[in-house]
Amino acid sequence: MADLDLPASAGRALDGHVGATSALSPQRAFERLSRAVRSLVRYEPSDPWELDTESLPKPLAGYRRLVRAFAARHLRPLSLSADLEPHEPPGRCSPASLEVLRAAGRAGLLSDLLPRPLGSMSPGLLRYPLFFPQALKTEELAAVDGGLMLLICANGLGAAPVVLSGELGSIRRHLLPAFRASERGDPHVFAFAITEPDAGSDVEEGHGAVRYRPGVSARRVPGGYRIRGRKCFISGGDIARSIVVFSALEGEGMESWTAFLVPNSAPGFRVARTELKMGMRASGAAEIELDEVFVPDSSVLGALRSGWALNRATLNMSRIPVAAMAVGFARAATEEATRFACRFRLAGKPLASFQEVQLALAQMEAETSSARGMVWRAAARRQARQAEASAAKFHCTDVARRVCETAMDLMSNHATLHENRVEKAFRDARLTQIFEGTNQINRLAVIEDDQERLLDAIDASERARSNA
Numbered sequence: 042m043a044d045l046d047l048p049a050s051a052g053r054a055l056d057g058h059v060g061a062t063s064a065l066s067p068q069r070a071f072e073r074l075s076r077a078v079r080s081l082v083r084y085e086p087s088d089p090w091e092l093d094t095e096s097l098p099k100p101l102a103g104y105r106r107l108v109r110a111f112a113a114r115h116l117r118p119l120s121l122s123a124d125l126e127p128h129e130p131p132g133r134c135s136p137a138s139l140e141v142l143r144a145a146g147r148a149g150l151l152s153d154l155l156p157r158p159l160g161s162m163s164p165g166l167l168r169y170p171l172f173f174p175q176a177l178k179t180e181e182l183a184a185v186d187g188g189l190m191l192l193i194c195a196n197g198l199g200a201a202p203v204v205l206s207g208e209l210g211s212i213r214r215h216l217l218p219a220f221r222a223s224e225r226g227d228p229h230v231f232a233f234a235i236t237e238p239d240a241g242s243d244v245e246e247g248h249g250a251v252r253y254r255p256g257v258s259a260r261r262v263p264g265g266y267r268i269r270g271r272k273c274f275i276s277g278g279d280i281a282r283s284i285v286v287f288s289a290l291e292g293e294g295m296e297s298w299t300a301f302l303v304p305n306s307a308p309g310f311r312v313a314r315t316e317l318k319m320g321m322r323a324s325g326a327a328e329i330e331l332d333e334v335f336v337p338d339s340s341v342l343g344a345l346r347s348g349w350a351l352n353r354a355t356l357n358m359s360r361i362p363v364a365a366m367a368v369g370f371a372r373a374a375t376e377e378a379t380r381f382a383c384r385f386r387l388a389g390k391p392l393a394s395f396q397e398v399q400l401a402l403a404q405m406e407a408e409t410s411s412a413r414g415m416v417w418r419a420a421a422r423r424q425a426r427q428a429e430a431s432a433a434k435f436h437c438t439d440v441a442r443r444v445c446e447t448a449m450d451l452m453s454n455h456a457t458l459h460e461n462r463v464e465k466a467f468r469d470a471r472l473t474q475i476f477e478g479t480n481q482i483n484r485l486a487v488i489e490d491d492q493e494r495l496l497d498a499i500d501a502s503e504r505a506r507s508n509a
């Protein structure tokens with residue numbers, strides 16, 4: 042079982058199994074196979090995390106180990122308390138969470154979207170798609186704490202459009218000074234702002250966007266633009282120093298959407314509120330107000346009117362790390378439930394002795410592992426594919442919810458206790474079904490990607506019908 046030190050079980054057995062010393066135990070039986078066959082089939086207790094890590098190419102495996110060690114050192118000690126911190130007013134981060142951000146910055150986890158010397162990504166990782174390390178990072182952090190994970194990882198979502206703008210000038214101007222500050226322990230965090238009070242899905246899928254009249258607009262003025270309107274539910278928007286605001290050009294519709302880099306120090310920029318939400322509480326979801334905020338021409342990311350494309354490109358990539366964070370929650374819930382099943386006794390026996398419980402634990406392991414496989418396959422593509430990223434997002438987040446629910450069922454009233462971490466994983470996992478496009482919208486994105494093929498098939502079948 043994942044991440045557990047189970048006692049050596051020689052001479053003993055769980056109900057429904059033979060012990061390791063029995064002549065019929067798989068261990069003993071395998072010993073009798075020839076060395077050549079044993080090299081093909083392995084039968085020994087193994088740590089699934091290690092097995093998965095060993096299956097990765099060395100640079101990715103090294104990165105996974107590094108983030109896991111970071112999470113154990115910096116997130117684990119705070120993971121329960123950060124969730125209980127009083128709701129901070131806009132612009133404030135609890136001192137403990139701020140310390141985690143500082144540590145993440147120093148460790149290079151806020152600047153790893155680009156390779157050294159631009160960012161902190163080790164050159165060995167350059168051979169792999171940009172979002173593979175990000176996916177590994179989010180799973181490792183989420184497996185320890187969802188709120189602190191989002192506090193760190195929302196920065197990658199915010200910085201992504203700057204990278205995807207493909208403009209060296211923007212990268213040099215906006216990202217490099219921010220990355221250097223973060224690496225010095227002075228976290229300069231980015232946030233990604235598309236959602237508006239009247240539009241969540243409508244700014245994520247084409248059908249709704251066609252009809253939506255944007256609530257945030259940018260008016261041309263000498264030397265730049267003045268932006269007005271509101272964005273809401275912006276992860277990390279309460280503490281971000283740079284916010285990528287997607288805005289229409291005045292008098293135009295969604296086709297004119299343009300991404301602007303807005304510093305939080307700009308006059309007219311205000312964090313109006315942060316939401317008290319059910320999960321991932323260490324990360325603020327902020328409503329931001331832009332009251333005639335002036336931004337110079339140099340703050341436009343990519344070309345004017347390229348915001349919709351930049352938004353969709355960012356989402357197609359970032360949905361993979363969101364799927365990965367869900368895997369982290371499923372893993373955390375599986376580990377907690379397994380520990381509990383070994384510790385808790387029912388009718389004089391450990392819970393893990395009951396076969397119904399074993400079936401549930403095996404199912405949780407398998408679902409988590411298959412979700413991880415889906416994430417890694419999507420993350421390994423040189424070019425992110427919308428259908429694959431969206432399918433990973435909705436499937437893995439649904440898996441996480443199911444696995445957390447099974448853990449809650451197994452642990453019953455113990456699951457409801459904050460100290461046992463499962464209710465927290467459950468609350469955190471539930472959010473992943475909603476953000477980065479609801480799971481319904483992500484299902485539709487899979488079909489959207491396949492639209493041409495489906496239309497061709499419909500045409501072909503209609504032609505066949507009319508020829509018949």
Ligand SMILES: Cc1cc2nc3c(=O)[nH]c(=O)nc-3n(C[C@H](O)[C@H](O)[C@H](O)COP(=O)(O)OP(=O)(O)OC[C@H]3O[C@@H](n4cnc5c(N)ncnc54)[C@H](O)[C@@H]3O)c2cc1C
Pocket residue numbers: 195233234235236239240241242243245246248249273274275276277318321326472475476477478479480481482485
């Ligand atoms: C914790 C958290 C963090 C977030 N972080 C960010 C962030 O950093 N940046 C940001 O910009 N936004 C962020 N969001 C916003 C998030 O992306 C939106 O909440 C999400 O897109 C859903 O939008 P909505 O809540 O407005 O739902 P709506 O769009 O109002 O949808 C309501 C319901 O209608 C369904 N629906 C909508 N359109 C269709 C359709 N065409 N067909 C079928 N069903 C449909 C939806 O699936 C949903 O069930 C965050 C949200 C949360 C909760």
